Amino acid sequence: MKHDTIEKSIPLMSILVVLVISIGGLVEIVPLFYLDSVIEKVEGMRPYTPLELKGRDIYLREGCYNCHSQMIRPFRDETERYGHYSLAAESQYDHPFQWGSKRTGPDLARVGGKYSSLWHQEHMRRPRNLVPESVMPNYPWLEKNSLDYADIAKRMEVMQTIGVPYSASMIQNAVADLEAQAIPDSESDALLERYGDKVVLDDFDGDAKRITELDALVAYLQMLGTLVDFSAYTAQER
Amino acid sequence: MADEKKPVETTGHQWDDDEGYPLKEYNNPLPKWWLYTFYATIVWAVIYWVFFPAWPTLSGFTKGTLGWSQYKQLDEEIATAKAAQKPFDDQLAKMSLKEISQDPRLLQYAISGGKAVFGDNCAPCHGSGGIGAKGFPTLVDDDWLYGGSLAAIHETIDSGRTGAMPAHLEAHDGSFNTAQVENLTDYVLSLSNQPHDAAQAFKGKALFNGEAGCNGCHGDLGNGSLKGTMEGEALEASVGAPNLTDGIWLYGGSRKAINQSIAKGRNGKMPAWGSGFEGFGRKLDPLSIKEVSLYVHTLSGGSF
CATH class of the missing domain: 1.20.5 (Single alpha-helices involved in coiled-coils or other helix-helix interfaces)
Incomplete structure (x- = not known):
């Protein structure tokens, strides 16, 4: 032609x-x-609990992703420091995903359970109290601001429309589940039944009487990277 | 005289030729260097498809004849590193902490490894280089709660420690009133030669060695479970009760901080990283625990 x-x-x-x-x-x-290696099924992935979802929203609001990635690449120096490399399935309920592209601070893909909640409280207040060379800003308002979770069910519905498998009972009990996770020693059986036994229950902000933004953020951080059971995981051929 | 333009073929397109100045588009050939580089990249791509993973297929993708993947490369890198460490690791596994500490070459190796383990797992609380923070003991001095010998440090890391300072104020489920807690505070202040109310401290001392039973853990003189005694008998060293006379404070040595410690109690927790692992952090293998024990031992000068 x-x-x-x-x-x-x-x-x-x-x-x-x-x-x-x-x-x-x-x-x-x-x-x-359609390729198996990119839509690999793994055991343990679940949608975020209402408290974790609020925490993720605070993570976005504060722009944590500007300095922290959530993507451990398959290199020796990264897996030795952070743990198993990230799987595609681990971000399947992230809308948008939080892989990030810059590491001013460390990767957070597997930060869950690495530090105590007490550590996170002190660290959010003033990172230099624990890590003298840190350049992370202070986030003192997180423990002062009460968490506004009146809209939590709505937020879960939005997630549902873009493919996160929240069930009707999860959305119906959103407020109760959020409070059960954040308030120590509260009735949490229903929450665990809906989201699994591995849900972390703690007094995330060190203040048992109030539910603050710090509760939500620390609950989110304590969950990151802990959902997949790697002892039962074998990589598919890639 | 200007160079004559070489006659070049045009694309045949012609615009604006009404006024006798037709606008033509030259069909210049591409520079040779560019053209051959372009062909070379095409050849390179074809070679790449043959050797490396490249095209998706209906059920997977072409794997390439080299069988390379970044995951395999990762496994190989880890295997290579492990193989290089093996001669050292085998020796470390066999030898006791004391034996390792007497072999300079192995000790050097263990400390380097321990430093990396420490930076990743311990430094978040104990600070870079073990400098410590409020509530998290500094590891660079010779003031220890549970002992600074290699064996004690190893046990602390392997099995963890839990502080057991009870709350004393009634409001926090203790059995003493505000005035009594104040008296105790004054006595503790007096132990480290800080300004205090002598009369209150006198009452505090009686409580300390009596009803409140502080001496059961801190000793009759308040110098801690490692050095202290109660009525002439050595205390249970694994209690981890701090020396109150040395001016080194884990939760602060001000009147307010001491008062808080007595009133509400302190239950700092050192998680277990080895045999007593409870799901906090990442469980460390026995070798890493040995290495990090040796590293921590050197931080304090290894004087114990």
């Missing part, structure tokens, strides 16, 4: 442009929807 012909016919050129661009899409995007 002469170049002349293509150049002088807009419909023909449009069709050819679409064809050329589609090849890139077909080859690079379509396989992600």
Whole structure:
């Protein structure tokens, strides 16, 4: 076909442009929807509890992702420091995902359970109290602000519409579940039944009487990277 | 005289030729260096497809003849590192802490490893280099709660420790009133030669060695479970009750801080990283625990 012909016919050129661009899409995007290695099923993944979801929203609000990644790459120096490399399945309920692209601070993909909640409280208040060379800002308002969770069910419904498998009972009991996780020694059987026994129950902010933004953020951090049971995990062929 | 332009083929397109100055589009050939580089990249791509993972297929993707993947590369890197460490690790596993500490070459190796383990797992609480923070003991002095010998440090890391300072104020489920807690506070202040009310401290002393039973853990003279005695008998060293006379404070030595410690109690927890592991942090293998024990021992000068 002469170049002349293509150049002088807009419909023909449009069709050819679409064809050329589609090849890139077909080859690079379509396989992600069916290849086993990218939609690997793993044991243990669950949607975030209401408290963790609020914590994640605070994580976004404060822009934590600007300095912290949540993506352990398959390199020796990273796996020795942070633990098993991240799996695609581990961000399946993140909308948007929090992989990040810059590490001013350390990666947080497996920070859950690494430090005590007491450590997180002190660290959020003033990171330099614990890590003298830290450049992380202070977040003193987190423990002062009461958590506003009137809209928690609504937020879960939004997540549901974009594919997070929250059940009707999870949404119905959102407020009760949130309070059960944040208030120590409260009735938490229903919460654990809905979200699994591994849900961390703690007095996340060190203040048993109030539910603060710090409660939510620390609950989120204490869960990160702990959901998949790696003792029962074998990597698929990649 | 200007160079004559070489005659070049045009694309055949012509615009604006009404006034006799037709606008034509030259069909210049691409520079040779560019063209051959371009062909070379195409050849490179084809070679790459053959050797490396490249194209998706309906059920997977082409793996390439080299069988390379970044996950395999990771496994190989770890295996190589392990193999290089093996001669040392085998020796460390066999030898006791004391034997290792007497072999300079092995000790050097263990301390380097221990430093990395410490930085990743211990430094968040105990600070970089073990400098400590409020509630988290400093490890760079020779003031120990549970002992600074290699064996004691190893046990602390392996099995963890739990502080057991009870609350004393009635409001916090203790059995003493505000005035009594104040008296105790004054007595504790007096132990470290801080300004205090002598009369109150006198009453506090009676409580300390009597009804409140502080001496059962801190000793009759308040110098802690490692050094102190109660009525001439050595105290249970594993209690971890601090020396109150040395001016070194875990939760602060001000009147207010001491008062809080007595009133509400303090239950600091050193998690177990080895045999007593309870799900906090990452469980460390026995070798890492040995290494980090040796490292911590050197931080304090290893004087015990």
